[in-house]
Amino acid sequence: xxxxxxxxxxxxxxxxxxxxxxxxxxxxxxxxxxxxxxxxxxxxxxxxxxxxxxxxxxxxxxxxxxxxxxxxxxxxxxxxxxxxxxxxxxxxxxxxxxxxxxxxxxxxxxxxx
Amino acid sequence: xxxxxxxxxxxxxxxxxxxxxxxxxxxxxxxxxxxxxxxxxxxxxxxxxxxxxxxxxxxxxxxxxxxxxxxxxxxxxxxxxxxxxxxxxxxxxxxxxxxxxxxxxxxxxxxxxxxxxxxxxxxxxxxxxxxxxxxxxxxxxxxxxxx
Numbered sequence: 001x002x003x004x005x006x007x008x009x010x011x012x013x014x015x016x017x018x019x020x021x022x023x024x025x026x027x028x029x030x031x032x033x034x035x036x037x038x039x040x041x042x043x044x045x046x047x048x049x050x051x052x053x054x055x056x057x058x059x060x061x062x063x064x065x066x067x068x069x070x071x072x073x074x075x076x077x078x079x080x081x082x083x084x085x086x087x088x089x090x091x092x093x094x095x096x097x098x099x100x101x102x103x104x105x106x107x108x109x110x111x112x113x
Numbered sequence: 114x115x116x117x118x119x120x121x122x123x124x125x126x127x128x129x130x131x132x133x134x135x136x137x138x139x140x141x142x143x144x145x146x147x148x149x150x151x152x153x154x155x156x157x158x159x160x161x162x163x164x165x166x167x168x169x170x171x172x173x174x175x176x177x178x179x180x181x182x183x184x185x186x187x188x189x190x191x192x193x194x195x196x197x198x199x200x201x202x203x204x205x206x207x208x209x210x211x212x213x214x215x216x217x218x219x220x221x222x223x224x225x226x227x228x229x230x231x232x233x234x235x236x237x238x239x240x241x242x243x244x245x246x247x248x249x250x251x252x253x254x255x256x257x258x259x260x
Contacts, residue, residue: 040247044240051236061237064221068241071214072248078206079255 004046007053011106019102026098030091037076038091044069045099053107066100146259150204153195154211154256158249160191161215165242168222170232178226185219207252214248 004027008020030042045066052062073092164184192212199205218241225231233241 037247037251044244048240051240056236057234057240060221060225061234064217065237065240065244067217068214068244068248071210071217072244072251075207075210075248075251075255078203078210079251079258 003050007050007107008103010053011103011110013106013110016102016106019098019106023095023098023103026091026095030095033091037072041069041073041076041092042095045095049099049103049107052104053111059104059108062104063100066096070096146256147204150195150199150208150256151253153208154249154253157191157195157211158246160188161211161218161245161249162242164188164215165218165233165238165245168232169238170234174232176226176231181219181222181226188215188219203255207255211248211252214245218245 004024008024011020027042027046030038033039033042048057048062048065051057052059057065070093073089073096076092077089167184168181189212192208192215196205196208196212199208222231222233
């Protein structure tokens, strides 16, 4: 079992099961991407969620790293041809958005209970 | 008749030269790698990564707010200078994203200093440097793709 799976298993709430599945599905898809940025982005998001869970970084640091990465994603999209932008956005920005708005709040809430 | 033909030919050549020079100046402004931008990206990257190193926690390191403010002002001036006069929207956007990343970094440090948690932690600095470096690589890649 991967470290991320162990982290996500801490979130027991039924209401976020679909989000967890969607997050993991997006991660799998992004890691299989032929684009190095999309793959690297997925590795980073996964690693930072694990670091936050292990308390290697705190929530403020996590948010700041995600904010940095979001700007890198904007830079990535800025270098892409219009036709490639939609796919890149989905596998980078949507993945990060899910981590920040759904996965991490649920993880922190689960740790407090 | 001969005079008219010579005049027409000169007029045609003159018009063609005008059109070609307009196209050439337009191309120079709108596309092609800008050596100045590539150089600016290298200089900004060195400064930005050095800034993160300077403000990463280490044993015995003390927070110096006036030195920090001076470094922030220096960085902002460098980004403003690099962006000045850039009209190409993609190039301008690339530089502005990097500037926002720098602003994000010093805003974070200011906030943490006020909370008595100054400096980036070593774990965070390592992760941050990878992301910042990647951002400059992408900007350079975008710039080189124009050649």
